[in-house]
Amino acid sequence: MAGEKSAPKIVGLTPDRRQSFYGRDIVSVKQFSRDDLTYIFGVADEMRSIVKRVGATDLLKGYVLANLFYEPSTRTSSSFIAAMQRLGGSVIPIHGVQYSSVSKGESLPDTIRTLECYADVIVLRHPEVGASEVAARYASKPVISAGDGVGEHPTQGLLDIYTIYTELGTIDGLHVAMVGDLKNGRTVHSLARLLCLYDTKMTFVSPEILRLPPALKEELIQAGRPIAETARVEDVIETVDVLYVTRVQKERFADLREYEAVKGYYEITPALMERAKERMALMHPLPRVGEIHYDVDDDPRAAYFRQVENGLYIRMALLAAVLGKV
Amino acid sequence: MAGEKSAPKIVGLTPDRRQSFYGRDIVSVKQFSRDDLTYIFGVADEMRSIVKRVGATDLLKGYVLANLFYEPSTRTSSSFIAAMQRLGGSVIPIHGVQYSSVSKGESLPDTIRTLECYADVIVLRHPEVGASEVAARYASKPVISAGDGVGEHPTQGLLDIYTIYTELGTIDGLHVAMVGDLKNGRTVHSLARLLCLYDTKMTFVSPEILRLPPALKEELIQAGRPIAETARVEDVIETVDVLYVTRVQKERFADLREYEAVKGYYEITPALMERAKERMALMHPLPRVGEIHYDVDDDPRAAYFRQVENGLYIRMALLAAVLGKV
């Protein structure tokens, strides 16, 4: 809404870091430089400190977020709602929109241009790849993607790499293994791209049929990062600094016996964790349905609930940054 | 809720304009006098100024709105939510109520009397004509209709006439043409009734089968306003000050060829706009599904997104007024 609060959209970087986020859309992990991440990590650290000390701030008092979810996602939508509220702002929750104007045939650009008449920033979750970029093109207010189809989920990528940073104090020099459905898992794709900004080694652990898409693999090789592939977690468990586990989705398999066969590979158990380094991070974007045994939850290396919490700080940081309040 | 905040319901006007809105229900455009509109326009102007300058105010801090939608309507519900939040108040969002107490067979009066135990003001969208008046009769807190069935949608009528006022600086002396489904379009009915309070000329543009209901036509004639009817936009495009376009809904036609035939009449294109006055307003209550070509959006006379924005200011004005805070 309006006057001093709206800002011209800025494409690319400027010398002033703050300027580079003010008024900007967040639609892809590809838009971030290493400096951008350093900056966002710093703001997220501040947000953590505020929440731990006093719970909330008035930084975005009077600001309104339109939280537009065309697909349900309790975790992500709740995280953005809490982020906005802990910044003192308020939220228009728009969930289950399939039942509304949209079902009357309205185009996404019209919906977005309508919502920006009410709100100062729009968070969009949409089932179609590229929807966030379309929305961003038409909006004069900042648009933050909360995931579009099998495409991007940039805030998840940011919270994942921020979690690595907070768990291990650095990202350079780490060996990160990603496990599970690497073909369809957009969180893996986003994280892999962000890791390319650092001096990391990546190993991709999956059954043959769920390997990383060749195009993405090529992209990582072009970026100059050493990568490896294997089908067995046992091959990496002793050397990894980060084990990033994802769901292997039953519905991807035509032959259920095949699913049952590979599923077992990727159940992280206390026994397996005994072979891992003393200082490492076990991560998962959640929800999990058996990939990590509940008995691992008390292991100090189990970082997945801290990962959830970091999502709050990252989203607070992004909201404050695109609205020019940090 | 309570004490100084609850007010006796006032029917009709009193010399003090503020008094006339405090505690009042908003259920029909028929309840407004020309003075009422002048007053509400003034408050809406103030709301615009607040939002443009600082985004929000604390005028309704501590007040709670129950936003009760028996039918989905992203646009209208989001507008009320944002309006309440930008006034510093908070909102109980009750959408999809068909799944709840209501489906247990509770009567509307009981639902309303329950919600007013929690909230200070109730906004109601309901599929049945007259539901808002029933709600208003049972509630001791103010009820604002957000549309009931094919009946009234008074806040849409108010934002429409307010848009004419802000776009053209006056309402008296204007020629307003309404286009599309004039038989079923409640926004057209509400706006036509409000225009009767001013010295306006109205032309109704529709296919034969979607003409204005005879009773409403008679009502307008009784009010002494010159009206005309035609099937062709071309007949009015050169003389109108306001072109108010609505959707022609496919499902109203038994014969789809008939629909396809009339649909074309009412697509507003850049070529058509070239024939219109330099100073006029092209309006649409949205959502649109083809009635206005996207290439018209950049035309300075295309007022439909400013119309959406005006909805925010009108609803802020009404909420503040019925709660006695302006």
Add this chain to the structure above:
Amino acid sequence: MAGEKSAPKIVGLTPDRRQSFYGRDIVSVKQFSRDDLTYIFGVADEMRSIVKRVGATDLLKGYVLANLFYEPSTRTSSSFIAAMQRLGGSVIPIHGVQYSSVSKGESLPDTIRTLECYADVIVLRHPEVGASEVAARYASKPVISAGDGVGEHPTQGLLDIYTIYTELGTIDGLHVAMVGDLKNGRTVHSLARLLCLYDTKMTFVSPEILRLPPALKEELIQAGRPIAETARVEDVIETVDVLYVTRVQKERFADLREYEAVKGYYEITPALMERAKERMALMHPLPRVGEIHYDVDDDPRAAYFRQVENGLYIRMALLAAVLGKV
């Protein structure tokens, strides 16, 4: 969230009343002592006073409630939302979760542990008996049950007994009759258990097939309370201090004629109320579908809408208490 705001969970009582609620879960009426009720009534009285005088307070400013409803319940969810908002806090509304992570197979403990990364307190409505206790076991933040299946609905029990207290000024010495479906009605079960903490006489009025479960009956007898059973309201109408009416649900009857036969017994009419004491309270947890005639609504003894309002004060009291702010 964090630091000074999170508190160790306290099981059982401590000499300091405030301490006994700070950080505590609210999952069963069985957890309360008479002293607890006295304390909560006092806080609820304060909340009423705040709401009546000024509408709201900033006591929970910066706090976030996750309102997690696996089943729809407009009344209860709206009551918690309004309670949190009138305390100055904000709410993450999570309704219709069946469509989300949960449907991806996530366990309740994981959902709860995720939400407590965002929120300071969790309200849970769940279709399965015992779900709230499971949630409370895994959460480090306080969990408040908003009803689980045919099991407990402790905040309803509290608002019911608080209503008796506010309507009649005392609970000791009263004769309370409960009417309707006593077999399945969890509100009746919760209220009966709470009444055992006082010197009350209870009469249970129901058709043969909807009698109080034998185990609960035994529990009340063990608690030393005089109880009686009858099928006719007429047997108690002249002597009761509280008549607590509940819905007889059609779908419980195999033979609809049987339903029609008993239904009539339990319609409270103005004629029936003429035979009741001048000072008594007619209560109903709502929604009603014919058990209390609308013509009774204006009877000063009709307490059911005040009962709804008391739900707001009780829930404000509980939220403030478990967060250690009273």
